[in-house]
Amino acid sequence: MKKQLDKDINDENEIAPQKITGKIPTRVLPGFMELLPAEQIVFDRMKKTIQDVFELYGFVPIDTPIIERAEVLFAKAGGETEKQIYEFKKGDNDLALRFDLTVPTARYVSEYERNLVFPFKRYQIGKVYRGENPQKGRYREFYQCDIDIIGNGTLGLINDAEIPAVIYDVFSRLDIGPFVVRISNRKLLAGLMNSLDIGGLVPNVMRIIDKLEKVGEGKVKEMLAEIGVSSDVTENLFRFLSIKGTTEEVVAALRNLGIKDDMFNSGIYELENVALNLRRFSVPEQYFEIDLSIVRGLDYYTGTVYETKLARFPQFGSICSGGRYDNLTEKYSEKKFPGVGISIGLTRLFSQLKEVGLIRAETLTPTVALVVPLVSDMTVPFNIATTLRSRGISAEIYLEDAKIKSKLSYADKTGVPFVIIVGEDEIATGKFTIKDMKSGEQTRVVLGDLASYIYNR
Amino acid sequence: MKKQLDKDINDENEIAPQKITGKIPTRVLPGFMELLPAEQIVFDRMKKTIQDVFELYGFVPIDTPIIERAEVLFAKAGGETEKQIYEFKKGDNDLALRFDLTVPTARYVSEYERNLVFPFKRYQIGKVYRGENPQKGRYREFYQCDIDIIGNGTLGLINDAEIPAVIYDVFSRLDIGPFVVRISNRKLLAGLMNSLDIGGLVPNVMRIIDKLEKVGEGKVKEMLAEIGVSSDVTENLFRFLSIKGTTEEVVAALRNLGIKDDMFNSGIYELENVALNLRRFSVPEQYFEIDLSIVRGLDYYTGTVYETKLARFPQFGSICSGGRYDNLTEKYSEKKFPGVGISIGLTRLFSQLKEVGLIRAETLTPTVALVVPLVSDMTVPFNIATTLRSRGISAEIYLEDAKIKSKLSYADKTGVPFVIIVGEDEIATGKFTIKDMKSGEQTRVVLGDLASYIYNR
Numbered sequence: 001m002k003k004q005l006d007k008d009i010n011d012e013n014e015i016a017p018q019k020i021t022g023k024i025p026t027r028v029l030p031g032f033m034e035l036l037p038a039e040q041i042v043f044d045r046m047k048k049t050i051q052d053v054f055e056l057y058g059f060v061p062i063d064t065p066i067i068e069r070a071e072v073l074f075a076k077a078g079g080e081t082e083k084q085i086y087e088f089k090k091g092d093n094d095l096a097l098r099f100d101l102t103v104p105t106a107r108y109v110s111e112y113e114r115n116l117v118f119p120f121k122r123y124q125i126g127k128v129y130r131g132e133n134p135q136k137g138r139y140r141e142f143y144q145c146d147i148d149i150i151g152n153g154t155l156g157l158i159n160d161a162e163i164p165a166v167i168y169d170v171f172s173r174l175d176i177g178p179f180v181v182r183i184s185n186r187k188l189l190a191g192l193m194n195s196l197d198i199g200g201l202v203p204n205v206m207r208i209i210d211k212l213e214k215v216g217e218g219k220v221k222e223m224l225a226e227i228g229v230s231s232d233v234t235e236n237l238f239r240f241l242s243i244k245g246t247t248e249e250v251v252a253a254l255r256n257l258g259i260k261d262d263m264f265n266s267g268i269y270e271l272e273n274v275a276l277n278l279r280r281f282s283v284p285e286q287y288f289e290i291d292l293s294i295v296r297g298l299d300y301y302t303g304t305v306y307e308t309k310l311a312r313f314p315q316f317g318s319i320c321s322g323g324r325y326d327n328l329t330e331k332y333s334e335k336k337f338p339g340v341g342i343s344i345g346l347t348r349l350f351s352q353l354k355e356v357g358l359i360r361a362e363t364l365t366p367t368v369a370l371v372v373p374l375v376s377d378m379t380v381p382f383n384i385a386t387t388l389r390s391r392g393i394s395a396e397i398y399l400e401d402a403k404i405k406s407k408l409s410y411a412d413k414t415g416v417p418f419v420i421i422v423g424e425d426e427i428a429t430g431k432f433t434i435k436d437m438k439s440g441e442q443t444r445v446v447l448g449d450l451a452s453y454i455y456n457r
Numbered sequence: 458m459k460k461q462l463d464k465d466i467n468d469e470n471e472i473a474p475q476k477i478t479g480k481i482p483t484r485v486l487p488g489f490m491e492l493l494p495a496e497q498i499v500f501d502r503m504k505k506t507i508q509d510v511f512e513l514y515g516f517v518p519i520d521t522p523i524i525e526r527a528e529v530l531f532a533k534a535g536g537e538t539e540k541q542i543y544e545f546k547k548g549d550n551d552l553a554l555r556f557d558l559t560v561p562t563a564r565y566v567s568e569y570e571r572n573l574v575f576p577f578k579r580y581q582i583g584k585v586y587r588g589e590n591p592q593k594g595r596y597r598e599f600y601q602c603d604i605d606i607i608g609n610g611t612l613g614l615i616n617d618a619e620i621p622a623v624i625y626d627v628f629s630r631l632d633i634g635p636f637v638v639r640i641s642n643r644k645l646l647a648g649l650m651n652s653l654d655i656g657g658l659v660p661n662v663m664r665i666i667d668k669l670e671k672v673g674e675g676k677v678k679e680m681l682a683e684i685g686v687s688s689d690v691t692e693n694l695f696r697f698l699s700i701k702g703t704t705e706e707v708v709a710a711l712r713n714l715g716i717k718d719d720m721f722n723s724g725i726y727e728l729e730n731v732a733l734n735l736r737r738f739s740v741p742e743q744y745f746e747i748d749l750s751i752v753r754g755l756d757y758y759t760g761t762v763y764e765t766k767l768a769r770f771p772q773f774g775s776i777c778s779g780g781r782y783d784n785l786t787e788k789y790s791e792k793k794f795p796g797v798g799i800s801i802g803l804t805r806l807f808s809q810l811k812e813v814g815l816i817r818a819e820t821l822t823p824t825v826a827l828v829v830p831l832v833s834d835m836t837v838p839f840n841i842a843t844t845l846r847s848r849g850i851s852a853e854i855y856l857e858d859a860k861i862k863s864k865l866s867y868a869d870k871t872g873v874p875f876v877i878i879v880g881e882d883e884i885a886t887g888k889f890t891i892k893d894m895k896s897g898e899q900t901r902v903v904l905g906d907l908a909s910y911i912y913n914r
Contacts, residue, residue, distance in 0.1 A: 028522060034522065057842075059823075060497070071481050072481055117867060121853070129524075140524075141522050165839075366518075396514060
């Protein structure tokens with residue numbers, strides 16, 4: 001059984017290749033993830049852990065539609081994302097599928113601000129859509145698990161430290177090995193560029209430097225030259241990007257650059273403050289680091305930015321990213337709602353963990369006890385199942401009219417931990433045979449003791 | 458505070474009317490439900506209860522994409538549903554948004570059958586899309602909460618009784634008042650029509666009779682005449698539809714009709730069997746009833762059919778419907794996978810319960826304890842929150858730099874049950890002021906006793 005399970009899980013591309021039968025193709029669309037039940041159970045458990053932690057920190061759920069007015073999304077997409085939006089018409093409406101959960105939240109806050117309490121701490125877990133070229137680990141439909149803290153007018157810098165503190169808690173509980181939240185602040189690079197008199201190029205340079213890890217230093221220098229950044233300036237930028245060390249060392253090195261620019265110095269202040277508060281929030285030193293090469297691709301970030309890497313799997317890229325945005329609602333509202341947030345790309349993370357064998361599926365069912373009747377009247381079997389359910393134990397009755405062998409083979413295949421046999425003799429004596437499928441042990445107990453028998457194993 | 462909450466919840470149409478500012482419209486699209494946090498918390502709790510019960514009965518989760526190949530959906534839509542499908546192109550692909558969860562499940566079973574264990578008991582909770590004319594209680598995006606039991610080749614009739622037994626459990630736990638699962642069997646009407654020599658009209662007649670409750674007897678008779686049903690035959694059909702009473706009375710009356718048709722008699726047998734097993738499954742008599750006017754609008758049902766009504770709110774229509782289908786996978790697979798299932802229309806149910814004042818939102822946040830710091834170093838406040846969270850208590854720190862009055866007003870507005878004050882004095886003595894917001898009582902306790910104080914209230 002175990003062997004079959006492993007096969008199901010790892011050979012995704014081998015599952016039921018499209019049959020050539022003149023029937024309608026049933027294979028899932030390319031770029032869409034669809035899981036077998038054993039994996040779905042693990043996926044759902046991860047999603048639930050994330051949600052539970054978000055709620056433990058007092059984040060409030062919202063659930064915006066997957067379809068938005070196209071103009072709402074295009075107002076804030078920009079760059080490559082814009083080309084990836086699923087857009088369509090229905091009647092007279094230009095509609096589109098959301099590409100993230102942050103932009104819909106900006107719309108939501110603008111719309112309902114009079115009914116919300118600020119700071120508004122919301123979480124949202126849902127599917128988003130990007131028409132990317134499907135390639136390993138890139139999906140067109142994927143779950144994002146987001147938290148954001150949004151202020152009305154202002155929002156304290158300390159929130160920039162709470163966000164990674166929550167994430168530290170999430171990933172610790174998910175138990176997927178050591179990870180590092182890498183933190184920077186966009187004001188540093190923007191301030192540096194101001195001081196080098198190329199402030200107008202900030203958005204373009206940010207987008208190029210965001211690709212540093214993917215394309216390498218040589219390519220980035222080329223791209224910078226292409227948009228007219230002189231080699232002197234590029235050297236300056238790389239001197240900045242190469243600063244490494246502990247928080248104290250990085251901050252000292254940044255100060256040593258002697259840059260007289262308010263934005264730059266405000267960037268140093270913010271970075272130092274976030275690091276200080278992360279310590280106060282008990283996030284151990286090895287779980288976060290200042291990394292000045294983090295800038296993020298989206299234009300809307302204005303201060304702190306985050307990326308998260310698994311230490312053992314740097315090839316995964318960032319599994320959780322976000323940052324501070326001061327003007328996300330500017331297209332929707334007269335008021336200012338600055339925010340800071342982060343998003344876990346759960347679908348991609350799951351598929352990558354699966355790739356490296358870290359997703360261990362153990363059961364094909366939530367059922368804890370399978371009731372196997374050897375009688376046709378289901379009154380007693382149902383009564384047993386009801387009794388277990390009332391104690392919070394998931395119970396199922398094998399209802400099909402089949403040979404006992406088929407019934408037990410169902411138990412084997414699904415991996416249920418306990419089987420309860422109900423035959424004439426059991427009904428007559430009121431003592432039911434219960435078998436622990438792991439150890440193979442079996443015994444006979446009365447109805448009232450079945451639940452405690454299971455709890456005590 | 459209570460008053461404001463009530464306002465938020467009931468005046469849906471009055472919330473933040475679209476501002477005329479030259480900004481992008483932020484109002485949610487017509488026909489889409491979007492909730493304020495207080496209501497969202499209630500909605501999510503209902504969804505969680507449904508999911509928990511599904512799992513207690515051993516149903517396995519699946520999560521199919523929201524986007525399907527258009528041909529997959531059109532193969533099984535039919536009638537009005539077909540016109541309501543959201544269809545669009547991306548690249549060369551004809552895509553569409555799923556209009557239910559049953560058809561994607563049929564595709565899923567056809568695709569992965571070699572990797573599934575049968576009977577395959579799956580649940581799926583997710584959003585589906587129908588471009589209906591938005592009107593009260595009709596949504597274009599809505600949640601369906603589905604269970605289905607699918608056999609490989611065959612599926613025992615007893616499963617037709619398990620489905621309403623699960624639903625009985627779900628609605629009992631949701632605590633939304635008395636309800637009745639109304640049950641019929643399509644073989645009865647189809648068999649009757651065979652015996653009247655109008656078997657060829659079965660799908661059309663079913664669709665017309667499905668409208669009986671909505672449009673009334675006169676209109677149904679007119680529509681039957683239009684498709685060529687003679688008034689004699691119509692009288693016969695209505696004599697059948699008017700049979701009422703207990704299971705035993707209905708079955709006796711059906712036998713008394715003396716119809717010599719195998720399908721009809723198999724319908725009687727199935728109906729009687731489902732009722733018998735519902736009793737064995739301990740579903741109290743008043744929660745189910747035979748109602749021969751139930752036929753369902755979708756063509757794919759072939760036997761048992763269900764609808765569910767709230768006894769106090771018949772105007773809601775059916776809040777949970779489904780039935781037996783023998784050939785749902787015929788367009789996708791050479792094999793036969795008969796199934797039986799049911800679907801709760803949660804979005805519509807929620808909005809209707811809200812309409813009649815049965816949705817009681819009590820809090821704007823999952824937070825149980827709000828830590829209000831009067832100091833700027835957040836080490837101790839965070840430590841308190843962490844201690845509570847480790848005991849499973851949702852805790853939040855008010856992080857903004859604000860006057861104590863604003864901080865307490867946040868507590869008031871969100872409705873958190875406990876507030877913990879952390880000032881210099883509290884830190885010095887190690888005893889923190891905790892206030893029970895309901896009773897107004899407050900006391901000072903040490904860190905280690907905060908959680909038990911909360912648990913004991």
